[in-house]
Each structure stands twice: as C-alpha cells, then as structure tokens.
Amino acid sequence: MPAVLSVEKLYKSFGSKSVITDLSFDVEKGSIFAFLGANGSGKTTTIRCLLNILKPTSGTTSVFGSQFSLDMAPKIGYLPEERGLYATTRVAETLVYFGELKGIERRKATTWAYEYLERVGLSDHAQTEIKKLSSGQQQKIQLGITLINQPELLILDEPTKGLDPVNRALFMNMFADFNAQGATIVFVSHQMDEVEQIADSLVMIKNGKRALYGPLQNVKQQFGTNTIHLSFSGEIPVNDALYEQTHTEKNETQLTPKPNITPKEILHFLTEQQLTISDYSLGAPSLQDIFVRVMDDPTY
Known part of the structure; x- marks a missing residue:
C-alpha cells in the first residue's frame, strides 16, 4: 500500500535544543496509525513539520506523496493539541461556519452538522452558545469541525484527552467507522488501551528518536510471548x-x-x-x- 504520510531522517531543533533526531516512518493508506511517546518527546512537533506549520531543520516530510500545501487541506482533518472555539457562537452555526471555510456549501454543511449533533448526543444544544457547554461537549464540537469535510486523512492530537469512558468509546467508534469508509487515521494518545483497540501500526518515540516502529502485533512480539x-x-x-x-x-x-x-x-x-x-x-x-x-x- 502507498504511504499517505512519510517522514525521512527528520531533524528539528529550536536554537541549541534538539527536539527530533533522525526520525523516519511511513503511514500506509487506509491504516490506523498510533503516534506514541512521553510528554515532550516530539510528537506534536513532528505533526507540525508534516503540515508545514514548522520547518524541519533537515530531513523530509510528505503528505499524499509531496510536501504539504494548502490545496491539500480539503482532504485532511486536523485536530490540534491546542483547541479553541468562538465562545458566543451557537453550536450548529459553529459547525456550519467551519464547514463553509472548508468549501462546503451551506445547505450541505447544515445537514451534516445536525446529523453529527444527533450522533454525539448534542442535538438539544444546537442553539446553545459554545461557552455554555462542558469541556467534553466542546471537544465533540472540535471533532465535528475536524470531520465535517469528510477527510481522507485524519490527524488527531490526543483526541480523547479528558473524556469520560462513555465518550471515549463514542470517539473510538467514530474513528473506526471513518476508517472503514477508507480514511487513514494518525492519532497521538497516552491511552494504550485505545491504541490496542483500533491501531494496526505505530511509532513510539523517546527523546525525539524512534524507539519502536511497525505493525502493532509485531511490536508486541518483540517483547516475547x-x-x-x-x-x-x-x-x-x-x-x-x-x-x-x-x-x-x-x-x-x-x-x-x-x-x-x-x-x-x-x-x-x-x-x-x-x-x-x-x-x-x-x-x-x-x-x-x-x-x-x-x-x-x-x-x-
């Protein structure tokens, strides 16, 4: 299978501090790929290099076979580590607004938004201001913004952070559904049970260097049976x-x-x-x- 994402000999430094060192991995089309590491290990920095938010010190990254460019945006859904919404905007209008920003016709964005709110249990809050939602409810809206353009590639930075077990399971089911429809998913997580539940392959980095990489079951077998x-x-x-x-x-x-x-x-x-x-x-x-x-x- 062709690689949707590729990182080759990536180095990234901030001044004299090295954050990523000689990191290489590929993400195959249609896979669910887990990106693992301790806090501060360089996961978010790597994602930002892939999306051209940060420039690598050296090495190469590619998305869909070439360096990321803005014309790829309609095919990508990115849920960043830092999240923010317009506090006084109503829930449904928030989803529709971001859908339009992603090039979706307003009527289609509205239909999708209400269907999504029904699925995540927020249909009664369609006209509620964002600031009146709980943090978990706001996280559902953030995910909706990520998914509304039906992306081929999802890049999710700790998507279930702070969620209760019921909503974690809801998110996991949605990711599995998107993957079943052909989407490639890359997600950062500290919840190893989530990774074992849905990931087919992974890379684990430590202090900016690759420690483990490969299909999940192969990685586990390296540590014996x-x-x-x-x-x-x-x-x-x-x-x-x-x-x-x-x-x-x-x-x-x-x-x-x-x-x-x-x-x-x-x-x-x-x-x-x-x-x-x-x-x-x-x-x-x-x-x-x-x-x-x-x-x-x-x-x-």
Missing part, C-alpha cells in the same frame, strides 16, 4: 532475579520473566511460596507495559 497472566489469592512475593511484576489489579497480575528464566521456573517458585493460583496464561505483554519498559530503559 511468555508474559505470565495470573489470577491468584495471597500476595505475590518479590523476586527481582526471576521476574518483573507489572499491571497488578486486585487479584490479577502480569509477570515478565527475566532473561533466561522460563515461565515454568516462575510458577514453581510461586507454588513453593504457597501462593494460590486460580488461573494463568501466557501471552505478549500489554502495550502499556511495553511503553513503560521502553521509557524506563536507557538503551532505547
């Missing part, structure tokens, strides 16, 4: 020589074997410690665990 998922009663003993314990919830946990340690050795040790194990399985670590390990590991 022998993570132990346990259901137990009692208390898991600490044993830094055998395993690392991560992602503990109530009576469930994950244990990642240390190098050259087998799951069988760990289970034998735990039973010797009189831990009652009600269920266990082997599998790849969660993306949350992988993220934490990469961020904590100085070799990445």
Whole structure:
C-alpha cells in the first residue's frame, strides 16, 4: 500500500535544543496509525513539520506523496493539541461556519452538522452558545469541525484527552467507522488501551528518536510471548532475579520473566511460596507495559 504520510531522517531543533533526531516512518493508506511517546518527546512537533506549520531543520516530510500545501487541506482533518472555539457562537452555526471555510456549501454543511449533533448526543444544544457547554461537549464540537469535510486523512492530537469512558468509546467508534469508509487515521494518545483497540501500526518515540516502529502485533512480539497472566489469592512475593511484576489489579497480575528464566521456573517458585493460583496464561505483554519498559530503559 502507498504511504499517505512519510517522514525521512527528520531533524528539528529550536536554537541549541534538539527536539527530533533522525526520525523516519511511513503511514500506509487506509491504516490506523498510533503516534506514541512521553510528554515532550516530539510528537506534536513532528505533526507540525508534516503540515508545514514548522520547518524541519533537515530531513523530509510528505503528505499524499509531496510536501504539504494548502490545496491539500480539503482532504485532511486536523485536530490540534491546542483547541479553541468562538465562545458566543451557537453550536450548529459553529459547525456550519467551519464547514463553509472548508468549501462546503451551506445547505450541505447544515445537514451534516445536525446529523453529527444527533450522533454525539448534542442535538438539544444546537442553539446553545459554545461557552455554555462542558469541556467534553466542546471537544465533540472540535471533532465535528475536524470531520465535517469528510477527510481522507485524519490527524488527531490526543483526541480523547479528558473524556469520560462513555465518550471515549463514542470517539473510538467514530474513528473506526471513518476508517472503514477508507480514511487513514494518525492519532497521538497516552491511552494504550485505545491504541490496542483500533491501531494496526505505530511509532513510539523517546527523546525525539524512534524507539519502536511497525505493525502493532509485531511490536508486541518483540517483547516475547511468555508474559505470565495470573489470577491468584495471597500476595505475590518479590523476586527481582526471576521476574518483573507489572499491571497488578486486585487479584490479577502480569509477570515478565527475566532473561533466561522460563515461565515454568516462575510458577514453581510461586507454588513453593504457597501462593494460590486460580488461573494463568501466557501471552505478549500489554502495550502499556511495553511503553513503560521502553521509557524506563536507557538503551532505547
């Protein structure tokens, strides 16, 4: 599949401070691509370079096969990290106004706006001023502005930040629907469960450099398939020589074997410690665990 977005040997510095270093990745047409990294790792800077908001120090970026230009705007929906709306404008008129700015005929923009408000549960607020909406409701309007031109490419910078679980699920379903219609989606997120739910591939950057890149399942397999998922009663003993314990919830946990340690050795040790194990399985670590390990590991 052809690349919709491409970053090749990207460097970006602000004065003497290097923000992006030798970053390369491609986003295939029709994919859902997650862009991951800790706060301040360079994700937003990379997006701004792709959209020609910032000029790279060196390296190249391309959108639809060439450097971004304004004539590509009708094919792109961009939800930036910093968001803002006209406080005293009414909800429906806000959507219609931005639709017209994107070249949509007013009647079509109005029809789309009301259909969208119905879908996101805001049809009763069509004539409400923006300033009277909650932050989550305003976020739905921001997303509507991003989607109204039915873009081929969505670039979303933390689209579910601050949303409750119900509205997070609503957004995830809408992204999946847009992707099913052929849209390519690139999204920044710190919610690893969201990434595992819908992404097919990812890039993870650390201190401006690429740490992990590729199809989601391939990335997970790099970290082995022998993570132990346990259901137990009692208390898991600490044993830094055998395993690392991560992602503990109530009576469930994950244990990642240390190098050259087998799951069988760990289970034998735990039973010797009189831990009652009600269920266990082997599998790849969660993306949350992988993220934490990469961020904590100085070799990445």
